[in-house]
Amino acid sequence: MKAAQTTDLSSIDNYALVELPAPQPGEGEVRIKVAACGVGYVDALVALGRYQVKPSLPHVPGAEIGGLVDALGPGVTGFAIGERVLAQAHGAFAEYAIASGRAVRRIPDRMSMSQAAGFRVNYGTALHGLRDRAVLKAEETLVVIGAAGGVGLAAVQIGRLLGAKVIGVASTEQKRAAVEQAGAGVTLDRAVEGWRDRLKAAAPSGIDVVFDPVSGALLQPAFRSLGWRGRYLVVGFAGGEIPALPVNLPLLKGAAVIGVDYRQFSAVFEAEAAASDLEELLAWVAKGELDVPVGRTFPFGEYREALKYALSGDGTGKTILVVDPSLG
Ligand SMILES: NC(=O)c1ccc[n+]([C@@H]2O[C@H](COP(=O)([O-])OP(=O)(O)OC[C@H]3O[C@@H](n4cnc5c(N)ncnc54)[C@H](OP(=O)(O)O)[C@@H]3O)[C@@H](O)[C@H]2O)c1
Structure with missing residues (x-):
């Protein structure tokens, strides 16, 4: 699979598309075919090693995605291959990404992949x-x-x-x-x-x-x-x-x-409360009470421009990297 990766965090320009083996889901994990990936201010800071949590190297940016369930690791139940989901993943500037089954949620039909990719953290x-x-x-x-x-x-x-x-x-x-x-x-x-x-x-x-x-x-x-x-x-x-x-x-x-x-709140201290909030937010989307605006979108090949734009503060709403436009 293609992924945008670097071993040197000193500049966004150091990122390059590389060919990597598709990741295999471990115990409790889900592999997702990435349709779109959210690119926030924090993703850009992490990509430059300027965030409080430093990434390990080599680094593939991208943490919030919309996509399709592609493979289930041992012990994961409740998802079918091909289901439309949003997830908190890692290394998601790539055609496939791995998420913990606990961080995957089915999305309403009316929610696009780009909307899903910019949803969880901001809302x-x-x-x-x-x-x-x-x-x-x-x-x-x-x-x-x-x-x-x-x-x-x-x-x-x-x-x-x-x-x-x-x-x-x-x-x-x-x-x-x-x-x-x-x-x-x-x-x-x-x-x-x-x-x-x-x-x-x-x-x-x-x-x-x-x-x-x-x-x-x-x-x-x-x-x-x-x-x-x-x-x-x-x-x-x-x-x-x-x-x-x-x-x-x-x-x-x-x-x-x-x-x-x-x-x-969501990953360390109050995961259950955060999960319940997310269900409620998705229910508002399903009922049409919350319509998520999509910020500027960039095609996969423009991952560097997407990171630079996310850092600029010039956008309205969440910047989105569209990895596979055919997935909706
Ligand atoms: N605490 C949390 O859990 C949490 C969750 C999500 C995000 N955040 C934080 O919230 C902040 C915003 O994130 P975001 O993804 O919403 O970013 P964003 O889309 O880039 O929005 C940031 C806004 O800040 C304003 N701004 C003012 N001075 C700026 C400057 N020097 N550089 C860039 N923007 C500037 C800009 O609006 P104007 O130009 O109109 O003023 C811009 O629209 C980040 O610090 C992020 O870490 C925190």
């Missing part, structure tokens, strides 16, 4: 962050920073589904149009000067929850704009820095700073 993070950690209630006001990005757009949609009034922050008009289409009632730019005044005009009675995957220059202005018992979700650092927050601010607001880490 799982949004639901865990907003409902479980922030306890967001209907009619509360939610501000999503980086709202046009992969996890940001998911947070806008989930916030809306939970009945909140959503304000989305994004840097360009084109991004703000996508954020409005995803369900934000109001959008704002991210120019710091006068931002709090523009926010106040948009939400005169204050804001309850902030979902922030950027942690950039808006962190302090957004925190200072929270109302009493506000909740600030620290989701990521797409801004490239880890800023400080004076600890008097949470005290003055009776507010909470809450860390959200879907990887540890």
Whole structure:
């Protein structure tokens, strides 16, 4: 099979297509014929060895896929060959990938392979962050920073589904149009000067929850704009820095700073809760209540461009590498 691989993480340009034997599923594992692979900001950081978890070498990027069940390892039951699934895999910039049977889910007929490939982490993070950690209630006001990005757009949609009034922050008009289409009632730019005044005009009675995957220059202005018992979700650092927050601010607001880490939630500490969330999210898709936008798609041969684009922050929604377009 073809796979995009490198032994040198110093540049995306070091990745090359190589011929590898198709991987064999071990005990409890499923081999999946990859249709599409999600390419998030984190995948690009991992591909460059710049993420907190360093990959082993040689490295084949790609972790989230939509595809078809191709072979079952010993002990796996409940799946049929050829079933349409999404999965958390490894080495998925390839024609075949291996996933633990526990990380494979059948997908609704109406969900495309590209939608499936960008689903689990972004929507799982949004639901865990907003409902479980922030306890967001209907009619509360939610501000999503980086709202046009992969996890940001998911947070806008989930916030809306939970009945909140959503304000989305994004840097360009084109991004703000996508954020409005995803369900934000109001959008704002991210120019710091006068931002709090523009926010106040948009939400005169204050804001309850902030979902922030950027942690950039808006962190302090957004925190200072929270109302009493506000909740600030620290989701990521797409801004490239880890800023400080004076600890008097949470005290003055009776507010909470809450860390959200879907990887540890789903894979280490609360796998059952994460699995139940995923079932619920897929049920919303099946009922047509959640329509997953697909970001820019790249054909398999353009895996380097896909990684560079995912790192740029220019996209709307999740970037997708289409490995086999014939699979839907
Ligand atoms: N905690 C978790 O479990 C979890 C789960 C998923 C993702 N994340 C984190 O969330 C962050 C966003 O991930 P994503 O996949 O949604 O990324 P993305 O699609 O690239 O979106 C990031 C957004 O951040 C904004 N941004 C502001 N400054 C930026 C900069 N210097 N470089 C790049 N983007 C910048 C951009 O929007 P504007 O230009 O419109 O501001 C962009 O739309 C990452 O740090 C990722 O690690 C965390």
